[in-house]
Amino acid sequence: MSNAIEGATPGFLVWRLSMKWRVALDRALAPVGLTHAQYSLVASLLGMERAGLRPSQRALAEHTGLEALYVSKLARGLAAAGLVERAADPSDSRAVQLSLTEEGRAAASRAVEVVRQLIDELLAPLGGLDGPATEAFTQALTALLDVPVPALTSSPEE
Numbered sequence: 343m344s345n346a347i348e349g350a351t352p353g354f355l356v357w358r359l360s361m362k363w364r365v366a367l368d369r370a371l372a373p374v375g376l377t378h379a380q381y382s383l384v385a386s387l388l389g390m391e392r393a394g395l396r397p398s399q400r401a402l403a404e405h406t407g408l409e410a411l412y413v414s415k416l417a418r419g420l421a422a423a424g425l426v427e428r429a430a431d432p433s434d435s436r437a438v439q440l441s442l443t444e445e446g447r448a449a450a451s452r453a454v455e456v457v458r459q460l461i462d463e464l465l466a467p468l469g470g471l472d473g474p475a476t477e478a479f480t481q482a483l484t485a486l487l488d489v490p491v492p493a494l495t496s497s498p499e500e
Contacts, residue, residue, distance in 0.1 A: 384450040
């Protein structure tokens with residue numbers, strides 16, 4: 343039996359699913375010492391570093407979908423914890439580049455494995471990470487993420 347509310351809109355279901363997954367990720371990542379938001383940064387940095395990139399905070403914000411100020415706050419906390427290094431960008435004095443420390447790389451690698459196992463469990467109804475229904479689900483989510491956020495054209499009073 344589904345826990346979804348009968349007649350729920352797609353938007354409500356997406357919101358509920360994102361909240362459910364965020365709680366599950368926070369719980370799974372706690373033993374690694376990371377929150378879901380911190381994980382989004384270190385895992386993204388790990389992937390970007392493997393691709394030969396050393397992103398700025400702004401580039402990381404764009405990649406993760408997080409606000410630039412929030413990425414800056416998270417990066418400062420991760421730097422204080424010894425997981426991330428922040429350095430001035432040699433090509434732009436206003437920008438800060440981020441990279442993982444050795445400790446950060448190890449924590450990110452552990453966290454990626456924890457999250458991969460959890461996501462496989464959460465996707466079990468669709469056949470797991472490698473299931474054909476998961477591929478269709480991923481394509482649908484990608485199509486939705488590709489739709490630009492509409493600009494506000496009028497004030498709420500109008």
